[in-house]
Amino acid sequence: MLRLTIDGNVVEATEGETILIAAKRAGIDIPTLCFLKETNEIGACRICLVEIEGQRNLQPACVYPVAQGLVVRTNSKTLRNVRKSTLKLLLSNHNRECLTCFRNKSCELQSLAEELNIDDVPFKFNRENITYDDASVAIVRDSSKCILCGRCIATCRDIQKIGILDFTHRGIDTEVTPAFNRSMDKTACVNCGQCIMACPVAALKEKEDIEKVWDALEDNDIHVVVQAAPAIRTALGEEFGLPIGTRVTGKMVSALKRLGFSKVFDTSFAADLTIMEEGYELLNRLENGGRLPMITSCSPGWVSYCEFNHPDFIENLSTCKSPHQMFGAIVKSYYAEKNQIDPKKIFVVSVMPCIAKKAESAREENQVNGLRDVDAVITTRELGKMIRQAGIDFNKLGDSEFDSPLGEYTGAAAIFGATGGVMEATLRTLVDLVEGKDMDKIEYNQVRGVKGIKEGKISLKGNELNFAVVHGTAMANEVLSQIKDGEKKYHFIEIMGCSGGCVTGGGQPHVSAKKKLELDVRVERAKVLYQEDALKEVRKSYQNPFIKKLYEEFLGQPNSIKSHQLLHTHYSV
Ligand code: HC0
Numbered sequence: 001m002l003r004l005t006i007d008g009n010v011v012e013a014t015e016g017e018t019i020l021i022a023a024k025r026a027g028i029d030i031p032t033l034c035f036l037k038e039t040n041e042i043g044a045c046r047i048c049l050v051e052i053e054g055q056r057n058l059q060p061a062c063v064y065p066v067a068q069g070l071v072v073r074t075n076s077k078t079l080r081n082v083r084k085s086t087l088k089l090l091l092s093n094h095n096r097e098c099l100t101c102f103r104n105k106s107c108e109l110q111s112l113a114e115e116l117n118i119d120d121v122p123f124k125f126n127r128e129n130i131t132y133d134d135a136s137v138a139i140v141r142d143s144s145k146c147i148l149c150g151r152c153i154a155t156c157r158d159i160q161k162i163g164i165l166d167f168t169h170r171g172i173d174t175e176v177t178p179a180f181n182r183s184m185d186k187t188a189c190v191n192c193g194q195c196i197m198a199c200p201v202a203a204l205k206e207k208e209d210i211e212k213v214w215d216a217l218e219d220n221d222i223h224v225v226v227q228a229a230p231a232i233r234t235a236l237g238e239e240f241g242l243p244i245g246t247r248v249t250g251k252m253v254s255a256l257k258r259l260g261f262s263k264v265f266d267t268s269f270a271a272d273l274t275i276m277e278e279g280y281e282l283l284n285r286l287e288n289g290g291r292l293p294m295i296t297s298c299s300p301g302w303v304s305y306c307e308f309n310h311p312d313f314i315e316n317l318s319t320c321k322s323p324h325q326m327f328g329a330i331v332k333s334y335y336a337e338k339n340q341i342d343p344k345k346i347f348v349v350s351v352m353p354c355i356a357k358k359a360e361s362a363r364e365e366n367q368v369n370g371l372r373d374v375d376a377v378i379t380t381r382e383l384g385k386m387i388r389q390a391g392i393d394f395n396k397l398g399d400s401e402f403d404s405p406l407g408e409y410t411g412a413a414a415i416f417g418a419t420g421g422v423m424e425a426t427l428r429t430l431v432d433l434v435e436g437k438d439m440d441k442i443e444y445n446q447v448r449g450v451k452g453i454k455e456g457k458i459s460l461k462g463n464e465l466n467f468a469v470v471h472g473t474a475m476a477n478e479v480l481s482q483i484k485d486g487e488k489k490y491h492f493i494e495i496m497g498c499s500g501g502c503v504t505g506g507g508q509p510h511v512s513a514k515k516k517l518e519l520d521v522r523v524e525r526a527k528v529l530y531q532e533d534a535l536k537e538v539r540k541s542y543q544n545p546f547i548k549k550l551y552e553e554f555l556g557q558p559n560s561i562k563s564h565q566l567l568h569t570h571y572s573v
C-alpha cells in the first residue's frame with residue numbers, strides 16, 4: 001500500500017493505480033472527458049490535468065501512476081483556468097446546437113461545461129466537409145458533434161476487436177470515420193452500438209423509428225402490438241432519473257398502455273418459445289450427428305460478426321430466429337388467426353435494448369409470406385423519448401400486467417437479457433426433457449456473472465454436455481479460434497455480441513464515464529432480471545402453460561414443419 005497526498009488529504013493507493021482512481025476513492029472527482037475506464041485511458045484531452053509537487057509540467061491524472069509520497073493538487077486557479085481554456089477550444093470545434101441535440105441533458109461535454117463554469121465560447125463553429133452519415137438502418141454518424149476523444153475508436157477496436165472507426169486527416173480536418181470514409185452500411189460494422197454507448201456526445205446514435213411508431217398508433221385501420229425485451233425493464237427507469245438497477249416492469253407496461261398500443265406483450269414469451277425450438281434443435285444435433293457446437297443466434301450483433309468474420313461457423317448457428325422475430329411471426333399467424341385480424345393490418349413494434357435488432361428486423365429472411373415479422377424496432381432510449389413526448393409522468397405510474405397470452409413468461413425467459421441467461425434457461429429445460437422429470441435444480445451459477453468466457457459441463461443421461469457462455473465479439477473471436485485450433489471442444493455455446501449481454505446493449509440509456517467508474521452497469525442491471533426470475537412461480541420454459549397451448553393448438557411439435565416456416569431462418573455468407 002502506498003500513501004500520497006491529494007488536496008491535503010492522505011490517500012492510500014495500490015501500486016499501478018492512477019491518480020484519478022485514487023482521488024475518486026477519496027471522494028475527489030477530477031474532471032475527465034476522453035477517459036473511459038479500461039477502454040480509453042490515454043490522457044489525450046488534457047481535461048484531467050493536475051499539479052504534482054516538484055514537477056514543472058501539469059500531468060494527466062487518468063494515466064499518471066500513484067507513487068509513495070506524491071503531493072497532488074487537483075483544484076487551483078491555474079488548473080481551473082487551464083481546464084477552461086482546453087474545454088473552450090474543444091467547444092469551439094463542436095456543433096453547439098444543444099437544444100435540438102438528442103444528447104441534451106445526457107451529454108458529458110455539456111455537463112463538463114456546466115461543471116467548469118464555462119460562460120462563453122469566443123469562437124464560432126465553422127468546420128466544413130463534415131460527414132453526416134445516415135445510410136445505415138441502425139446507426140447514424142454526425143461528425144459535427146464529434147470531439148475526437150477516441151472513445152468510440154477504442155471501444156470498437158480494443159473491446160469489440162472489430163475496428164471500423166479511426167482518425168483520418170490531420171490538424172483541423174481530423175475526423176473519426178470508417179476506412180476510406182465509407183458510409184457505415186458499407187463496412188463490416190455489426191451494429192452492436194457499443195461505440196454509441198462510449199460516445200460522450202451525439203456523434204453516434206441510433207436511427208430513430210419513433211415517427212413510424214407514432215404514425216401507426218394514429219392509424220385507426222392498424223392494430224398495433226408492442227413487445228418489450230427482457231432487458232428494457234431493468235433500464236428504462238434510468239431515462240426518468242431512477243438509479244441503475246431499478247426494476248420497472250409494471251410501470252413500463254402501464255406506460256406502453258398509455259401510449260395507445262392495442263396489446264402490450266412480452267418478448268419473454270417468445271424467449272420461452274425459443275428455448276423449446278433451440279432445445280429440441282440441440283437434442284436433434286446431438287443425437288443425429290448434426291453440426292456442433294451449436295451456437296445461439298439470438299444476438300444479431302453476434303450473428304453479423306459471425307457472417308463477416310467467421311463464415312465457416314455459420315452452420316454452427318442455431319437456425320432459430322431470435323425471440324422478438326419469432327414473436328412477430330406468431331402475432332401475424334396464430335394471434336391474427338385467433339382474433340380474426342388480417343395480418344397485413346397488424347403492425348408489430350419491438351422495444352429493444354439493441355440497435356442491431358433494427359437491422360435484423362429489416363432482413364429479408366425475417367419475413368413470412370412477404371410480411372415482415374417486426375415492423376419497427378425502437379430502443380429503450382427511444383421509448384423514453386416517446387413517454388416524455390406523450391407527457392406521461394413515468395415515476396407516478398402504477399404497475400400494470402402484460403396482456404395475455406403472449407405476455408406470459410417464465411423466470412427462465414426473464415434472464416435472457418443477461419449474459420448466461422439463454423444458457424441457463426436452456427439447461428433448465430434440456431435436463432428435464434432428457435431426464436423425463438421435473439428436476440429440483442433450477443439455478444446454474446457457473447454461467448452467471450461477467451467473466452468474458454464461462455465454461456461448464458453437465459451430464460445428460462450419462463452423456464457429457466460441454467458448454468460455454470461468451471459475451472462481446474472479442475471473446476467470441478477468442479473462443480472460435482480455440483475451437484478451430486482444437487484446443488477446446490464444446491457441444492453448445494451462448495454468444496452475445498455485447499459485453500454483459502442485452503442489459504448493456506447499444507440501445508440502453510447512456511451512462512456517463514464517471515458513473516461507470518463507480519459501478520459495473522452489467523452487474524447492476526442483471527441483478528434485476530435474476531430478481532424477476534426468483535419471483536416467478538414457473539421458472540422453466542417448457543412449463544409455460546401458454547407455450548404448451550401454442551404447440552397444442554397451432555405449431556404441433558417443436559421443430560415441426562410449421563415451426564420451421566415461421567420460427568427458423570438462415571444466414572448469409
Ligand atoms: Fe435480448 Fe432477446 S434477450 S436478444 O438479449 O434471445 O436485444 O433483452 O429481446 O429477441 O428474449 C435483446 C434482451 C431480447 C431477443 C429475448 C434473445
Ligand code: SF4
Pocket residue numbers: 139155156160162163164165188189190191192193194195196
Ligand atoms: Fe464498431 Fe459496433 Fe460501433 Fe459498428 S456499432 S462501429 S461494430 S462498435
